[in-house]
Amino acid sequence: MSQDQKFFDLYSLVIGVLVVVSVGIFVLAMNMSENTQGVYTREAPEYQQAIQERIAPVGKVYMPGDDVSAAVTVIAAADEPEPVAEVQSGPQVYNSACLACHGGGIGGAPVLGDTAAWTARLEQGMETLVDHAINGFTGDAGYMPPKGGRVDLSDEEVTAAVEYMVAESQ
Ligand code: HEC
The missing domain is CATH 1.10.760.10 (Cytochrome c-like domain)
Structure with missing residues (x-):
């Protein structure tokens, strides 16, 4: 066996082993992602909604007729204090x-x-x-x-x- 042939065989073997290892890692990764991140596939509505919330504009413009009840901060008025100065004797x-x-x-x-x-x-x-x-x-x-x-x-x-x-x- 020539020196070249020997090198080629060894080289093919190494490449083959590497391919097998990478395929194994790929399969393992797919398996793991399914088990751990199933909810967050891109198509999942929860995922899409989370994206929408993150990229939503900071402010909104309300047009006449829009329901603004959610945006209005309701400030509770304090109770009227009892008038202190009543009629002096x-x-x-x-x-x-x-x-x-x-x-x-x-x-x-x-x-x-x-x-x-x-x-x-x-x-x-x-x-x-x-x-x-x-x-x-x-x-x-x-x-x-x-x-x-x-x-x-x-x-x-x-x-x-x-x-x-x-x-x-x-
Ligand atoms: C700056 C000083 C002063 C203060 C303060 C004052 N008075 Fe007089 N008051 C007088 C003087 C001086 C007379 C007398 C006036 C006179 O008869 O010439 C008088 C007279 C009176 C009289 C009699 C009036 C009359 O027809 O004879 C009454 C009643 C009276 N004061 C009530 C009060 C009451 C009530 C207060 C408080 C809310 C008060 N005064 C505060 C100076 C004062």
Whole structure:
């Protein structure tokens, strides 16, 4: 046997073995892919849908008439809080708005508890006192600003304050 013939035989054998091995690997790979990735063959609807989701455009344009309910973010409105500032009582109003002058007789204001001063004023009648407290009043003693300068107070609150001051001064 010539040297060439020997080489050729060996070469064919190696090639043959390699072909057998590759065919084996191919069959094995086919088998494995069927067992492990059966769902994800290209034709499977799940696979197609997954692709569609991945390549879907980021935004969509809704035309008039389209159902947009899925795209609208629903923000729940918070419950209306209970209003904190309810009507202030007479003493509360007095302390916050009237005490400054009527506590110490500032500017000639009749002092709370000064029975003589208040009895004289009460002779005008309660309505006049309330009217002067709400709308302001300039008398002999000085200037009483409307609502004591606190125009944010309601008429009812000022009235309650007058009633409180009168009651405390008798
Ligand atoms: C800036 C000072 C000042 C504040 C604040 C003030 N008063 Fe007077 N008030 C006076 C003065 C001064 C008089 C006396 C006016 C006079 O008789 O010349 C007076 C008089 C009154 C009188 C008697 C009015 C009359 O006809 O005799 C009432 C009632 C009264 N104030 C209620 C209130 C009430 C209620 C508040 C608070 C909401 C208040 N005042 C806040 C200065 C004040």
